[in-house]
Amino acid sequence: MPLRFVEPAAEYYRVPLTIRHLLDGVLTKAGDQRILYRDQVDLSYREFVGRVGRLASLLEAVGAKPGMTVAVMDWDSHRYLEAYFAVPMMGAVLQTVNIRLPQPQIAYTLQHAEAEILIVHRDFFPIVEALLPLLPQVKAIVAIMDNGFDAVPAWAVGEYEAMSAASSPDYPFEDFDENAVATTFYTSGTTGNPKGVCFTHRQLVLHTLAISAPFGASDAAPWIGVGDVYMPLTPMFHVHAWGFPYIATMLGLKQVYPGRYEPQTICALREIHRVSYSHCVPTVLEMVLNAAEDQGADLAGWKVTIGGSALTRNLLARGHAHGMLLGAAYGMSETCPVVAAAGRRGPPADVGEAGVPDALTLAGVSAPLVEVQIVDEDMNPVPHDGRTRGEVVLRSPWLTPLYTGDQTATAALWRGGWMHTQDIATMDPVGQVQIRDRLKDVVKTGGEWVDSLQLEEIVATGEGIAEAAVIAVPDAKWGERPLAVVVPTPGTIPTLDSINAPVDYAISQGLITRYARLDRFEVVDQLPRTSVGKIDKKRLRARHAEGASS
Amino acid sequence: MPLRFVEPAAEYYRVPLTIRHLLDGVLTKAGDQRILYRDQVDLSYREFVGRVGRLASLLEAVGAKPGMTVAVMDWDSHRYLEAYFAVPMMGAVLQTVNIRLPQPQIAYTLQHAEAEILIVHRDFFPIVEALLPLLPQVKAIVAIMDNGFDAVPAWAVGEYEAMSAASSPDYPFEDFDENAVATTFYTSGTTGNPKGVCFTHRQLVLHTLAISAPFGASDAAPWIGVGDVYMPLTPMFHVHAWGFPYIATMLGLKQVYPGRYEPQTICALREIHRVSYSHCVPTVLEMVLNAAEDQGADLAGWKVTIGGSALTRNLLARGHAHGMLLGAAYGMSETCPVVAAAGRRGPPADVGEAGVPDALTLAGVSAPLVEVQIVDEDMNPVPHDGRTRGEVVLRSPWLTPLYTGDQTATAALWRGGWMHTQDIATMDPVGQVQIRDRLKDVVKTGGEWVDSLQLEEIVATGEGIAEAAVIAVPDAKWGERPLAVVVPTPGTIPTLDSINAPVDYAISQGLITRYARLDRFEVVDQLPRTSVGKIDKKRLRARHAEGASS
Structure with missing residues (x-):
């Protein structure tokens, strides 16, 4: 397409959409504005921006380079905010480690992201110590003592605050390609290993502006x-x-x-x-x-x-x-x-x-x-x-x-x-x-989609039902059919009719498709749950598949 | 800098920052929302977006191409809004013509921008008719009759509404380089010809998001x-x-x-x-x-x-x-x-x-x-x-x-x-x-900058002063010195002391630098003014320079 382009002034300043530029003008407006961490830290934005420079300087001193992954394991803190800026601003990639994952998955994400430098809060020292043998690529670990007075572990290169104070606030941040990766982290999928996603500087700046x-x-x-x-x-x-x-x-x-x-x-x-x-x-x-x-x-x-x-x-x-x-x-x-x-x-x-x-x-x-x-x-x-x-x-x-x-x-x-x-x-x-x-929970039956969540909420309102879950099971004629797995209240014996009573009412009110009417159900003592308390439909489906094939 | 880049999914959809994408999601949220023009037109967003497509189709039919300049001369209208989107979205450049400029300057801006297609409201037909001989590059003019029932002029290719209605709403807008020019217009400088500025799609989208x-x-x-x-x-x-x-x-x-x-x-x-x-x-x-x-x-x-x-x-x-x-x-x-x-x-x-x-x-x-x-x-x-x-x-x-x-x-x-x-x-x-x-009005004297606007406001508060202007005049010792040009109230004869009385007070209050104290003034019957009523300092300066050299 023969579009029109112009040649800018020789000294035109082209602003790339990089994280660095989110700070443009902030010090003139909010230099004395505060950033606080619990009752422990009270910084001005001026100090904060200086600390962003200091963090970049200290990371460079311990071997961080553009393109390298720097991983953080911390609670929500001003230090994490410093890393949100300093790491991408120096051209490195910030990995925000999900510290709630099981230990082997934390190890997997640090390996997979090739994290070479870690910044770790003392609460996670036991995890890191246990994982270190699995992480040969790690070059340096910066320890966050967070007002704790224990000695810095031997495997750490130093303590965050002390290293920050000893580093220069004047890191020479430069402009670079806005399509460089800025951050990466892992989704905690229910199947297999966590999956890594990543975001570029351009993506984060546009998200910030639009949102x-x-x-x-x-x-x-x-x-x-x-x-x-x-x-x-x-x-x-x-x-x-x-x-x-x-x-x-x-x-x-x-x-x-x-x-x-x-x-x-x-x-x-x-x-x-x-x-x-x-x-x-x-x-x-x-x-x-x-x-x-x-x-x-x-x-x-x-x-x-x-x-x-x-x-x-x-x-x-x-x-x-x-x-x-x-x-x-x-x-x-x-x-x-x-x-x-x-x-x-x-x-x-x-x-x-x-x-x-x-x-x-x-x-x-x-x-x-x-x-x-x-x-x-x-x-x-x-x-x-x-x-x-x-x-x-x-x-x-x-x-x-x-x-x-x-x-x-x-x-x-x-x-x-x-x-x-x-x-x-x-x-x-x-x-x-x-x-x-x-998508994996929806029941596709007779060309209609039945929400498992909606159907199980309806079933759970029925008399004599303590809890209910709905999963899809294969059906030769309909493709799939909903199966209700119910926990009855003590002394109750549910029947297909009793279970369908609230479903029929919902159908009559136009709240749910008539394809939702149940033609099968199972009674259990309790529903399997995931570690965060959600109904574990994966286990329900597996259990049913076993039952069906046995 | 060895930054990290990733290869996106084969079917990843890369959204360029083009005007077209400002419409993303708008129809789902606001398809029935209204866009009105006086008491004459009441459109839904759905109709509006269709009309953006129609405008692009009609412009293409009369010869518009990517990279070409399409100029609009209209009052604030839904049609102008359509042009804000349709013209850049088809890869052409929208020239928003300042219809308040003197006729020769309008001609200049249309020539200089190489506008090949014009969209003109009937109120500006006399101007366009007068200028046509000067605009050999113009290929087509679309006339806006705006509920007027006169005949469309012979030099027009047709009438906006009729042509819009006859055109397809389904113009195949495409994605393209966000650094293409989207708009151009001219500043009405006080000296010489108007100066043209231009903005790219990326610039307009970022302005829209940030603002x-x-x-x-x-x-x-x-x-x-x-x-x-x-x-x-x-x-x-x-x-x-x-x-x-x-x-x-x-x-x-x-x-x-x-x-x-x-x-x-x-x-x-x-x-x-x-x-x-x-x-x-x-x-x-x-x-x-x-x-x-x-x-x-x-x-x-x-x-x-x-x-x-x-x-x-x-x-x-x-x-x-x-x-x-x-x-x-x-x-x-x-x-x-x-x-x-x-x-x-x-x-x-x-x-x-x-x-x-x-x-x-x-x-x-x-x-x-x-x-x-x-x-x-x-x-x-x-x-x-x-x-x-x-x-x-x-x-x-x-x-x-x-x-x-x-x-x-x-x-x-x-x-x-x-x-x-x-x-x-x-x-x-x-x-x-x-x-x-x-900058051109400030008085640079003895290393200090004296605001001409502030000083003339102070002088104007003085007794016996109807109006005052301050300009800089060259001074061998100080670089420049302020000169007050005053219109006295009837029957008053200002002196340097009487004129300086409010200035001295302002200096004593720390409101203005002591370099602002006047050492010269002129009395006139009236101050020269520009067409929009501002004091014409250019003429004042020129007049003083003549006086000084004569």
């Missing part, structure tokens, strides 16, 4: 903005703490880093520093609500974005009762992560049974520069009627370009030029996405 | 956001209407285009459509306030960003009295334009004499990805003390890379790797920029 616009939020829905005091409640090893530390720093907000999550400390930090914006998974919100109720802590006016799993109406109502402003957002490891956020758009929101606007619990509307499609198995878009299910597929500048070193998974991820989320959802006429199920 | 973040705004200061109803009050030929039509469209806001600015129509549209966000120069705000006071129109809650020239405390107070939310922003033709906006950051704002926060009248704090420096003549940054003057120089991804076809001006614009604004300003410790003077 700092209040694209879904309104007065009723929370979002980050100027004037807020920010505290992350999503671990910084988890998808860039959803990108908000970059946004908060770019906007020059006051920031509070809570270290290891302790509900009482969180409530205290929130009150002392008037934290006004945070983000977390529902479990952490529940933890905070419990602690606040125990302590009588004030949560009023606290804006919290909820992601990771569904924000239920009950949890939303509980937060609202405390005067919190809650709203859901949507994303995953592969998406940097934010691609959508809930809000109230157009006419006043529906107020659900719990007395809160239902719209706030949805995955929400797409962010700027994000295209969300809900597609059927042949990649045809489904109607935006709020009812028809399909897989969420995405296009956006900030989606991981691959699973590192896994060509098969990479090809499946980007099949057909769209990133496949494996989430099953609906979209309503105003673009609000509602996540319904995981 | 949609509320980077300076707070509750007290206005900015655009989700839920707003948008109406431009800065002409769309003027620096992309400050970029807000792109932001409003990307966010899927309801938009109202007012056509030619008529204060009564503006007030009526504002009320009928509940317009909540606009932007304009102070003169338009005054016009609107006058009309509202005449009509008794309600302006309460209307957020308006003021730029172009200073938002005075008096005008701010007048707007506040109507319940408007006003705040200044800063930029120019060369800067896309927004680089800073006023707001209230940190502790509660100072409330000035007029009862409004002074901070709202400042140029404000820098936008994300913008670096503002205030430098002396040797390019050294001056202290951020709110007092020391220097020239505003900028770095950002969205500054014009050149003046088209003018190497000398281009080199001066980007001297030393920073874009020179020729604005004299101060910066305070929290990064708030206050514009003080134009």
Whole structure:
């Protein structure tokens, strides 16, 4: 295409979209603004930027080079924020290590990412010591003592604070290609080894810019903005703490880093520093609500974005009762992560049974520069009627370009030029996405998709049912059929009719397709669960397959 | 630098930063949202996007090609918005013609930009007819009759609406290099021919993303956001209407285009459509306030960003009295334009004499990805003390890379790797920029910079002075000295002492340097003014130079 291009001025300064430039202008606006770590550290942005330089200098001194992986194992801290900037700004790749993975998987991710330098908090010294024999590529480990006065371990090159203080704040950061990789981390898949994703400087800068616009939020829905005091409640090893530390720093907000999550400390930090914006998974919100109720802590006016799993109406109502402003957002490891956020758009929101606007619990509307499609198995878009299910597929500048070193998974991820989320959802006429199920859990029967999650919720409301799970089982005629696995209440003997009673009602109300009517069920004493307490459908399916073949 | 790069999935979709992608996801969120033109047109976004395709199809049919310049001469309309998207999206360059320039300068800009296709509103037919002999390169002119029933002129290829209706909405827009030029227009300099600036797709997309973040705004200061109803009050030929039509469209806001600015129509549209966000120069705000006071129109809650020239405390107070939310922003033709906006950051704002926060009248704090420096003549940054003057120089991804076809001006614009604004300003410790003077008007005397604007304001407060202007005149000892040119009130004979009385007071209060004390003045009957009513300092300087040499 014969487009028009111009030759810029000889001295024109071309700004690449690199992490470094997120700091442009920040010191002039917020040089004296504060960045805090628990009750231990209180830095100005001026000091923070100096410490970013010091960290780069000390990493270079212990052998870090552009292109090398530098891994961090820490709780949420100012040091982690320093690494968010210093490591990519020097051209190296930041690996944010998921310290909740089983030890062998931590070893796997450090090996796979070829991490050559580690920055490790003392709480993880036992893990690192155990893993060291498996990590011959590691050149240097910087120890974070975090106000502990024990001796620095012999295998460490030194202590973070002491090394930082002895290093120059004037690291000569340079501009470079914005398509260089900035970060990498691993998804904790339920099958096989964790899969590595990575993000370039350009991707992170565009995510930061686009997500700092209040694209879904309104007065009723929370979002980050100027004037807020920010505290992350999503671990910084988890998808860039959803990108908000970059946004908060770019906007020059006051920031509070809570270290290891302790509900009482969180409530205290929130009150002392008037934290006004945070983000977390529902479990952490529940933890905070419990602690606040125990302590009588004030949560009023606290804006919290909820992601990771569904924000239920009950949890939303509980937060609202405390005067919190809650709203859901949507994303995953592969998406940097934010691609959508809930809000109230157009006419006043529906107020659900719990007395809160239902719209706030949805995955929400797409962010700027994000295209969300809900597609059927042949990649045809489904109607935006709020009812028809399909897989969420995405296009956006900030989606991981691959699973590192896994060509098969990479090809499946980007099949057909769209990133496949494996989430099953609906979209309503105003673009609000509602996540319904995981692709692997949905029951494809007679050309219809039945949400296992919805069906098991319906079954669980039945008389005499303590718990229920629904899985798909193969069926010669229908392709698949739903199988309900139920735990009855003591003394109850469920029948197909008793189990189908609430299902029939839901069908009669148009809430679920008639293909959801059960023709088989199993009774068990208890449902298998994963380490984080979710129903383990993989084990249920395996168990059923064994039973069927035996 | 040996950075890390990855090979994306074979089917990875790389999103270029082109105008086309500002529309990503908009139809899913806002397909039924409205775009209005006066009381004449009411479109859904779905129709609008179809019309963008139609416009591209019709332009192609009359000879438009990638790389070609398509010029628009229209009032603020949905058609202009269509051109904002369709022309760059097809790879062509949109020239937004300043229809307020003198006719020979309009001809010059059309020649210089090599505009081959024109889209012209009937109000400008006389101009175009007069200029046609001078524009041999023009291949086709599309006439906008705008509900007028006259015959389409013989020199036009057809009428916009008829041609649009007959064209396909399914223009095959493609992805292409984001560094292609998207728009061009001309600054109305006071000397010589207008200078052409241009902006690439990448620049416009980054401007749109970064400026949609509320980077300076707070509750007290206005900015655009989700839920707003948008109406431009800065002409769309003027620096992309400050970029807000792109932001409003990307966010899927309801938009109202007012056509030619008529204060009564503006007030009526504002009320009928509940317009909540606009932007304009102070003169338009005054016009609107006058009309509202005449009509008794309600302006309460209307957020308006003021730029172009200073938002005075008096005008701010007048707007506040109507319940408007006003705040200044800063930029120019060369800067896309927004680089800073006023707001209230940190502790509660100072409330000035007029009862409004002074901070709202400042140029404000820098936008994300913008670096503002205030430098002396040797390019050294001056202290951020709110007092020391220097020239505003900028770095950002969205500054014009050149003046088209003018190497000398281009080199001066980007001297030393920073874009020179020729604005004299101060910066305070929290990064708030206050514009003080134009570089060409400042008086450089004894190593100090004296603002001509500040000094003439002080002189004008003196007894017996009706009006005053201050210009720099050469001085062998001091380099330059200020010369006051005053218009006395009838019957008054000013003396150097009487003129210096308010200056001495200002010096004693530390408001202005002692180098500002006048040692010369001239008395005139009236001050020369430019066509827009500003004091014509160029003529004053020329007149004085003649007088001095004669």
